[in-house]
Amino acid sequence: MFEQLGLIGCGLIGGSFAxxxxxxxLVKRVVGYSKSPSTTERAKQLGVIDIDVPSxxxxxxxxxxxxxxxxxxxxxxxxxAIRHLVTDTMLVMDVGSTKSDVVNAARxxxxxxxxxxxxxxxxxxxxxxxxxxxxxxLFKGKQVILTPVEHTQTAQLQxxxxxxxxxxxxxxxxxxEAHDAAFAAVSHLPHMIAFAMMNAINSQEQGxxxxxxxxxxxxxxxxxxxxxxxxxRDVLLANRDELLAQSKNFQRHLQTLELMLSNANGEAxxxxxxxxxxxxxxxxxxxKSRQ
Amino acid sequence: MFEQLGLIGCGLIGGSFAxxxxxxxLVKRVVGYSKSPSTTERAKQLGVIDIDVPSxxxxxxxxxxxxxxxxxxxxxxxxxAIRHLVTDTMLVMDVGSTKSDVVNAARxxxxxxxxxxxxxxxxxxxxxxxxxxxxxxLFKGKQVILTPVEHTQTAQLQxxxxxxxxxxxxxxxxxxEAHDAAFAAVSHLPHMIAFAMMNAINSQEQGxxxxxxxxxxxxxxxxxxxxxxxxxRDVLLANRDELLAQSKNFQRHLQTLELMLSNANGEAxxxxxxxxxxxxxxxxxxxKSRQ
Numbered sequence: 051m052f053e054q055l056g057l058i059g060c061g062l063i064g065g066s067f068a069x070x071x072x073x074x075x076l077v078k079r080v081v082g083y084s085k086s087p088s089t090t091e092r093a094k095q096l097g098v099i100d101i102d103v104p105s106x107x108x109x110x111x112x113x114x115x116x117x118x119x120x121x122x123x124x125x126x127x128x129x130x131a132i133r134h135l136v137t138d139t140m141l142v143m144d145v146g147s148t149k150s151d152v153v154n155a156a157r158x159x160x161x162x163x164x165x166x167x168x169x170x171x172x173x174x175x176x177x178x179x180x181x182x183x184x185x186x187x188l189f190k191g192k193q194v195i196l197t198p199v200e201h202t203q204t205a206q207l208q209x210x211x212x213x214x215x216x217x218x219x220x221x222x223x224x225x226x227e228a229h230d231a232a233f234a235a236v237s238h239l240p241h242m243i244a245f246a247m248m249n250a251i252n253s254q255e256q257g258x259x260x261x262x263x264x265x266x267x268x269x270x271x272x273x274x275x276x277x278x279x280x281x282x283r284d285v286l287l288a289n290r291d292e293l294l295a296q297s298k299n300f301q302r303h304l305q306t307l308e309l310m311l312s313n314a315n316g317e318a319x320x321x322x323x324x325x326x327x328x329x330x331x332x333x334x335x336x337x338k339s340r341q
Numbered sequence: 342m343f344e345q346l347g348l349i350g351c352g353l354i355g356g357s358f359a360x361x362x363x364x365x366x367l368v369k370r371v372v373g374y375s376k377s378p379s380t381t382e383r384a385k386q387l388g389v390i391d392i393d394v395p396s397x398x399x400x401x402x403x404x405x406x407x408x409x410x411x412x413x414x415x416x417x418x419x420x421x422a423i424r425h426l427v428t429d430t431m432l433v434m435d436v437g438s439t440k441s442d443v444v445n446a447a448r449x450x451x452x453x454x455x456x457x458x459x460x461x462x463x464x465x466x467x468x469x470x471x472x473x474x475x476x477x478x479l480f481k482g483k484q485v486i487l488t489p490v491e492h493t494q495t496a497q498l499q500x501x502x503x504x505x506x507x508x509x510x511x512x513x514x515x516x517x518e519a520h521d522a523a524f525a526a527v528s529h530l531p532h533m534i535a536f537a538m539m540n541a542i543n544s545q546e547q548g549x550x551x552x553x554x555x556x557x558x559x560x561x562x563x564x565x566x567x568x569x570x571x572x573x574r575d576v577l578l579a580n581r582d583e584l585l586a587q588s589k590n591f592q593r594h595l596q597t598l599e600l601m602l603s604n605a606n607g608e609a610x611x612x613x614x615x616x617x618x619x620x621x622x623x624x625x626x627x628x629k630s631r632q
Contacts, residue, residue, distance in 0.1 A: 173554065173555075173556035173557075174556065174557070175556075175557070175558070177621075177622075192556065192557075193554065193556065195554065222554065231547070231551075232547070232550065232551040232554045233554070235541075235542050235545070235548075235551045236542065236551050236552065236554060236555035236556075236559045237555070237556065237558055237559060239538075240538065240558060240559055240562040240563075241558070242595065242598055243534060243538070243562075243595065244562065244617070244621075245598060245613065245614050245617035245618070246591060246594040246595040246597075246598055246617075247530075247531065247534070247591060247594075247617075248616070248617035248618075248620045248621050249594045249597075249613060249616055249617050249620075250526075250587070250590050250591040250593070250594040250595075251526050251527065252616065252617075252620050253590065253594065254526070254590070256522070256523070257526075259523065260522075260523040260526045260527050261527065261620075261624055263464065263484065263486065263513065263523045263524070263527060264464075264527035264528070264624075264626065265464035265465065265466075265483065265484065265527075265528065265626065266464075266465070266466070266483075266626065267466065267528055267531060267532070267564070267565045268527045268528060268531055269626050270561040270562070270564050270565070271531040271534075271535065271561070271562055271564070271565060272531075272621050272624075273558070273561050273562070273621075274558045274561070274562060275617045275618060275620075275621040276618050276621040276622045277614075277618060278618070279611050279614040279615040279618050280611060282614055283607055283610050283611040283614055286598075286602055286610065286614075287602065287605060287607055287610065290602050290603075290605070293602065294599060294602060294603065296541070297595065297599055299541050299544065299545070300537060300538060300541040301592065301595070302541070303537040303538075303540045303541040303544065304533065304534065304537040304588065304592070306537075306540075307533055307536060307537055307577075308585060308588055311577055311578065311581050311584065311585060312581075312585065314578060314581070316574055316578055319574050319577065319578065320570050320571060320574040322536065322540060323536050323568075323570040323573055323574055323577075324570040325539070325540055325543065326535070326536035326537075326538075326539035326540050326543075326566045327536070327539075327566060327567050327568060327569070327570050329539045329540075329543050329552075329566075330468075330535075330539050330563050330564075330566040330567040331468075331567045333552055333555075333563075335555065335556065335557065335560050
C-alpha cells in the first residue's frame with residue numbers, strides 16, 4: 051500500500067495505472083501532472099487523479115511511488131526535473147517502450163538516486179491516446195517487462211513486481227538490451243511496417259478506392275498504424291539500430307517470397323507460407339518460452 | 342428462392358454460404374461435394390449440406406444455384422468438370438480472392454455457358470480454415486465484390502446481387518482488373534508481409550523468446566499469417582504482377598522511414614507517421630468512397 055502516487059504524464063497508460071491502483075486499493079491518493087494543463091484538468095475531472103499540480107516536482111513531493119508516463123524522449127528531462135526530491139525509499143518507474151535509452155537517461159539524470167528507479171514496460175496499449183481512454187483493466191492479463199540493472203535496489207524491484215502483479219500483470223525480467231532487441235522485432239518493426247503500408251496506399255491515385263474495399267484482415271493488420279505519432283517517433287528513434295537490423299532481416303524474407311512468386315515456384319512459396327502459418331497458429335499471447 | 346444449391350468445396354467459405362442461405366430461407370436443399378471425402382462427410386454431419394455426393398458434376402445436377410468455393414487455381418478444372426450440366430438459367434458463382442484469372446478460366450472452361458457465371462469475392466474470412474468453423478453470419482455486414490464482364494447475363498447478375506444482399510452483404514461492382522489492383526494493395530500484400538514477418542522472426546536464434554514477449558499489437562498485425570497455405574499460395578500466384586508492384590511500392594515507403602530513422606530526422610519521421618496515423622484513424626471498414 052502506497053500513501054501517494056505521483057503521476058507524471060496523465061495519458062492513456064499513466065491514467066490507466068492510476069485507475070488500476072485505485073481500484074486495487076494500492077494507493078490512498080494520486081497527484082498528477084501533465085505537460086498540457088488541459089490534460090491534467092481532464093484527468094482530475096475524470097477521477098483519474100485526485101489532485102492536479104502544475105509541475106512534475108510537485109507531483110513527486112510527498113509521493114512514495116512515482117510513475118513517469120511520458121514519451122520516451124522526455125524521460126531524461128523529467129527525471130532531471132524531479133531529481134532532488136527522489137529518495138532512497140521511493141519507487142520510481144517509467145512505462146517506456148524502449149529500455150536501453152531510458153536506463154542510460156535515468157543513470158545520467160538521477161545520479162546516486164538511480165537505485166530507486168525500476169525500468170518497466172507494460173505490454174498493453176490501444177491505438178487511441180488520451181486519458182479519456184484510460185481504464186483500470188488495461189494491464190490485466192498483460193505482460194510487464196522489468197529491466198533492472200546492477201544498481202537497481204532490490205527493495206524497489208520487489209515493490210515494482212508486487213504492484214504490477216496486484217493489477218493483474220505477469221512479470222518478466224530481462225536486460226534492457228535483450229528487451230530492445232525483442233521489441234524491435236515484435237513491436238517496433240510491425241508499427242513501422244503498418245505506417246509504411248498506409249503511406250504506400252495513400253501515395254496511389256486510387257488509394258482511397260482501395261481503402262474503401264479493405265476488409266477485416268486489413269483492419270487488424272493496420273490497427274497499430276493509428277498509434278500516436280509523437281510517442282512512436284520517439285520509440286523508433288530510441289531503438290534505431292535494433293529496428294533497422296530487424297527491418298533489413300524482414301525485407302530479406304519478403305524478397306524471398308517475391309522471388310518465389312516471380313519464378314512461379316508454387317511449391318517453395320507454399321512451403322514458406324506454411325512455415326509462417328504454422329508458427330502463427332501455434333503462437334498464443336503471454337505463453338512464455340522462459341521465465 | 343432456389344430449389345437446390347450445389348456446393349463445390351465445403352470449407353469455411355462454402356460452408357458459411359450454405360448455412361447463411363439455409364437460415365435466410367433462400368434454398369430448399371444443399372448438395373455438397375469436396376475433394377476430400379472426409380470433408381464432405383463432416384459437412385453433412387454438421388448439417389451444412391443435406392446430401393453429400395462423390396463428384397462436382399453430381400453436385401451441379403438438379404441445382405439452380407452453384408457455388409464454387411475451392412482454391413482459385415482449382416477453379417478452371419472445376420468449371421470444366423461441370424460444364425455440360427451448366428444451363429442458361431443457372432446461377433454459377435465463385436468466391437475467389439482474385440478475379441482476372443478466374444474470369445479468364447471461366448471463359449475458357451464454360452465457353453457458351455460463360456454468361457451464367459458471376460464472379461464474386463466476399464470480403465470475409467477467418468484465419469482458421471475448415472467447415473467446422475463455418476457460420477451463417479460470416480457475410481453479414483461484409484462487402485461482396487462482383488466483377489461481371491460484358492458477356493455476364495443480367496438475369497444472373499441480378500440474382501447474385503439479391504442472394505448476397507439477403508445474407509446481409511453490401512455489394513460493390515467493378516472490373517476484374519480494378520478488383521485485383523485494389524486487393525493486391527489491401528489484402529494480398531498484407532498477407533505476404535505477415536508471412537514474411539513470421540518467417541523473419543523465426544529465422545533468428547532468439548525468435549521463440551521474442552515471440553513470447555509479443556503483445557496485442559503483434560497479435561492483430563500477424564493474425565492473417567495463420568491463413569491457409571494452399572489457398573494463399575494460389576491467391577498470391579494468381580495476382581502476381583499487381584502484388585509485386587504493390588510490394589515494391591511498399592518497400593519504397595518503408596525505406597523512406599528507414600532513411601528518416603538513419604538520419605535521426607525526427608521531424609520528417611513524425612510527419613510521415615502522422616500521415617499514416619491520421620489516415621488509419623479516419624478509415625472505417627465498409628465506408629465506400631464510391632458506389
